[in-house]
Every structure is written in C-alpha cells, then in structure tokens.
Amino acid sequence: MKKDQVVNCQFSVWYPLFKKHTIKSLILPLPQNVIDYLLDDGTLVVSGSTENSHQCSQTNHSDSEGEDDVQWSDDETTTVVTAPEFPEFNSKVQEAINTLGGRVFPKLNWSAPRDANWIALNSSLQCQSLSDIFLLFKSSDFVTHDLTQPFLQCSDDSPDPVINYELVLRKWSELIPGGEFRCFVKENKLIGISQRDYTQHYQHISKQEESISASVLQFFRDNIQHQFPDEDFVLDVYRDSMGRVWLIDFNPFGEVTDSLLFTWEELTSGNSLTAGNTEDGPALQERPAFRYTTSEVTVQPSPCLSYRIPRDFMDLSTGEDAYKLIDFLKLKKGQQESSSEDEADPHVTST
Ligand SMILES: Nc1ncnc2c1ncn2[C@@H]1O[C@H](COP(=O)(O)OP(=O)(O)OP(=O)(O)O)[C@@H](O)[C@H]1O
Ligand SMILES: [Mg+2]
Incomplete structure (x- = not known):
C-alpha cells in the first residue's frame, strides 16, 4: 500500500466527488489546540460535562504543565479538573450539528471511533454536541491512529505527506x-x-x-x-x-x-x-x-470487544448501578473482616 492511496481515502478527498451518492456531511478543519487536546492522555474531562463528571475519572498529575485551561485543585480525596474550552470551534461544530438535524456520526480524516462506543451513555456513536464527540475521540485508539500514524503500513519510504486534520460530521442515519x-x-x-x-x-x-x-x-x-x-x-x-x-x-x-x-x-x-x-x-x-455468513456459523463476538473494559467495572466507576456498588462494598467489607480474622489467628494459636 502506498502513501498516496491512504491520502486518497481521506473523507475530504472523496466526498466532493461522490456527494450525491452518500450521506450528507460537513467537514470542519481541526484547530491545532483541539488536536493537542485529543492527543493529551491526561484529561479525559470534556467541556460542558460537569453534570457527567462521573465519566471523567481519569486524571494525570504529571503533565498539566503549560495547559492554561486545565486547573487542578488537589486535596486528600478529590481532584477537580476543568476541561479546556474551545468556544469558537464549539460554536462552529454546534452550528454544523444543527444543520445536519441535531444528531451526527463523527469521524476524522479516515476513522470513526468505532472502538469507543461502549463509553458513551447511549452506547452509540450518535453525538449531539462537541463534548459527546470529544468523549468518543479521546477514548478511541482508531482516532489516535489517524492522528499519529496514518501511514504506518505503507511500503514507500518517501516523506509522509502533510495532512490537514478535519472533523467530519455526517447526518445520523439508522443503518441496519x-x-x-x-x-x-x-x-x-x-x-x-x-x-x-x-x-x-x-x-x-x-x-x-x-x-x-x-x-x-x-x-x-x-x-x-x-x-x-x-x-x-x-x-x-x-x-x-x-x-x-x-x-x-x-x-x-x-x-x-x-x-x-x-x-x-x-x-x-x-x-x-x-x-x-x-x-x-x-x-x-x-x-x-x-x-456472507451462513447459518451454520455460530454467532461470533463483536470485533471491537477487546477495546472495552468489563461492564461491571464501568457500572462501579460511574455509580450507574447502585446495587452493584452495594454488593461490591459488601464484598470488600467481607474481605476486610476475613483478613483481620486471619491476622488474629496466629495471635489466637500463640496463646
Ligand atoms: N451517518 C451515519 N449514521 C449512523 N451510523 C453510521 C453513519 N455512517 C456510518 N455509520 C455506521 O458506522 C460504521 C462505521 O462507519 P465508517 O465506515 O464510516 O467508519 P470507519 O472508521 O471508516 O470504519 P472502518 O475502519 O471499518 O473503515 C458503519 O459500518 C455504519 O454501521
Ligand atoms: Mg472506513
């Protein structure tokens, strides 16, 4: 595979040529500060997500340096992280989403965050705001691949072509x-x-x-x-x-x-x-x-399954399922009790 072949498959290259045969879409250039934010492992917090802050438990204390819009307030038990804001880009994105009917399917030059749909509250790639898009993009290895190594498997050793990164918003369509x-x-x-x-x-x-x-x-x-x-x-x-x-x-x-x-x-x-x-x-x-898959073939697991984390883990960390949390705490308490009994054992036998 040649680098040119990859370049030609970018959305903004083919979309103008085949517009009338595909789903209506809009392309917005990605500003550099947004690209930097997407590539920064430290902040999973997404803008406007205070009410969803339970989704944003990933924090990183080491590299907040130089990020003016990330604020840390650390005490013994809590870390408050404010997401960076991109007001100008946000309003362009919102306008585009509205033009496309309020619900969109997002992707970058080549890839959609198909490996991250499990993290969204609706378990889908359907987005209504920039913060929905950021949550998916920041959780997706496929999106990181587009941003960091789009020419990874190319056989030619010419210099990598310059890529102008773009956010592609496609009108949401219920595809069967x-x-x-x-x-x-x-x-x-x-x-x-x-x-x-x-x-x-x-x-x-x-x-x-x-x-x-x-x-x-x-x-x-x-x-x-x-x-x-x-x-x-x-x-x-x-x-x-x-x-x-x-x-x-x-x-x-x-x-x-x-x-x-x-x-x-x-x-x-x-x-x-x-x-x-x-x-x-x-x-x-x-x-x-x-x-096509014939009836003799047994049902197979979803190809993106390996990108997920266990459902129980999600439920516990987000507090989505209160009963699971109670069971988990009971289990922990039981473990603590039995380990303190274990500790007591030598003491008992030694007397
Ligand atoms: N506009 C849309 N609305 C809703 N769902 C969509 C839309 N476009 C694509 N999808 C769904 O998302 C899936 C992935 O879309 P798409 O092929 O654009 O992503 P991709 O990252 O290029 O995938 P691949 O890596 O397989 O090439 C499609 O198979 C389809 O089921
Ligand atoms: Mg594709």
Whole structure:
C-alpha cells in the first residue's frame, strides 16, 4: 500500500466527488489546540460535562504543565479538573450539528471511533454536541491512529505527506447492519463483496444473494468505477430497504483495512476469488465473489470487544448501578473482616 492511496481515502478527498451518492456531511478543519487536546492522555474531562463528571475519572498529575485551561485543585480525596474550552470551534461544530438535524456520526480524516462506543451513555456513536464527540475521540485508539500514524503500513519510504486534520460530521442515519457490504476493487474491477457485519447470519442476504450482488455491481459501474483517483481501493456501501445502494466510505486497499470474510492474501494473489457460499457456475464468473455468513456459523463476538473494559467495572466507576456498588462494598467489607480474622489467628494459636 502506498502513501498516496491512504491520502486518497481521506473523507475530504472523496466526498466532493461522490456527494450525491452518500450521506450528507460537513467537514470542519481541526484547530491545532483541539488536536493537542485529543492527543493529551491526561484529561479525559470534556467541556460542558460537569453534570457527567462521573465519566471523567481519569486524571494525570504529571503533565498539566503549560495547559492554561486545565486547573487542578488537589486535596486528600478529590481532584477537580476543568476541561479546556474551545468556544469558537464549539460554536462552529454546534452550528454544523444543527444543520445536519441535531444528531451526527463523527469521524476524522479516515476513522470513526468505532472502538469507543461502549463509553458513551447511549452506547452509540450518535453525538449531539462537541463534548459527546470529544468523549468518543479521546477514548478511541482508531482516532489516535489517524492522528499519529496514518501511514504506518505503507511500503514507500518517501516523506509522509502533510495532512490537514478535519472533523467530519455526517447526518445520523439508522443503518441496519445486515444492509452493509464491503467491496474490494482491484485495477478498477470489483473482485469481491463481503457482508460487513460478519458476526451475524442475516437470512435476507442468503435469500437475496443474486439481487444484492447485482445491485452493488451496478452501483459500482454507474457511479464509482474509473471515477476514484486510484485503481485499487475498498468501498463500503449500504443497500437500503428499497434496494437503493448508497456509498458509505472509501478505505485503502491493504492490510490497514479489515478484509472481513476474505483474506488479504486471497485479495492480492491475482487468483480469481470464489464466492465462498455457493458453487460458482460459469454464469457467475463475471460477477464479483460474494461472501456472507451462513447459518451454520455460530454467532461470533463483536470485533471491537477487546477495546472495552468489563461492564461491571464501568457500572462501579460511574455509580450507574447502585446495587452493584452495594454488593461490591459488601464484598470488600467481607474481605476486610476475613483478613483481620486471619491476622488474629496466629495471635489466637500463640496463646
Ligand atoms: N451517518 C451515519 N449514521 C449512523 N451510523 C453510521 C453513519 N455512517 C456510518 N455509520 C455506521 O458506522 C460504521 C462505521 O462507519 P465508517 O465506515 O464510516 O467508519 P470507519 O472508521 O471508516 O470504519 P472502518 O475502519 O471499518 O473503515 C458503519 O459500518 C455504519 O454501521
Ligand atoms: Mg472506513
């Protein structure tokens, strides 16, 4: 994968070219002080979040130096942290959110904070304010990857292209996971289509295999082929309940992109792909290989699970579940009592 391929998959590069086939979105340049705030591990506190301060228990005493807007007031038991404010940027973001109907899906140049949805109160990437966005972004490794090492897996050793970081706000749309597909395009040919949410079996996909594959191929031929600035790329699409296909995203053709039900070895080998679900008859040879999860496959864990922390831990630290907290305190008390009894034991035996 080349650095140019990564550059071409930035939202602001492809969005103007394919605007009418995708979800309405707005792009705002990210000011440097906001980038610095996103990269600062110390403050998870987000602006305007006093009422949500239970989400913000991560503190760091070592590197508050030079951050005028972070105030520390330390006593034995509590640490009060005030989040930095970005009034000008905040009002631009709020205006954009309002223009998009009040609820948005946020991402950076390439990535959405898909690994952080568990931290939001609504367990979703739906945001209504800049503080919602900050909470997700600051908790996401995918967002940090965009900011710190977007060219990590590139094979060329030319200097890294300069990146202008941007906040992408997309109108919130209720996408049904069974309607999402990832398409692999090599030398401007659509070679493979994979169900995007491969952890589930969707009955309608096996029933409508032919028509899904045909409509995605038609969409690609009519609207994408030879129009993207690269000849190898990965394209995500959504087929709505009316059968209309929409563009969701472009991704680089290479290991950084999840190959889902294919492997990168297969995709790059040059051998023709098999569908993986049905026998490929001669009539299907011109069709891309289409792979989906069949009913025989047992339900698989969510791919982002490893980014989470245990639910109990969240509930305890946020005080969301009072009963869990009471049980936890009882457990602690019990442990203390039994350890003080243990301590007493030698004393008892020695007398
Ligand atoms: N506008 C939207 N409203 C609601 N949900 C959305 C929206 N756009 C995308 N999604 C959901 O979020 C998921 C991830 O979106 P997207 O592909 O833009 O993120 P990404 O970071 O580029 O992901 P990947 O790393 O897999 O390429 C999509 O599969 C879809 O389910
Ligand atoms: Mg993507």
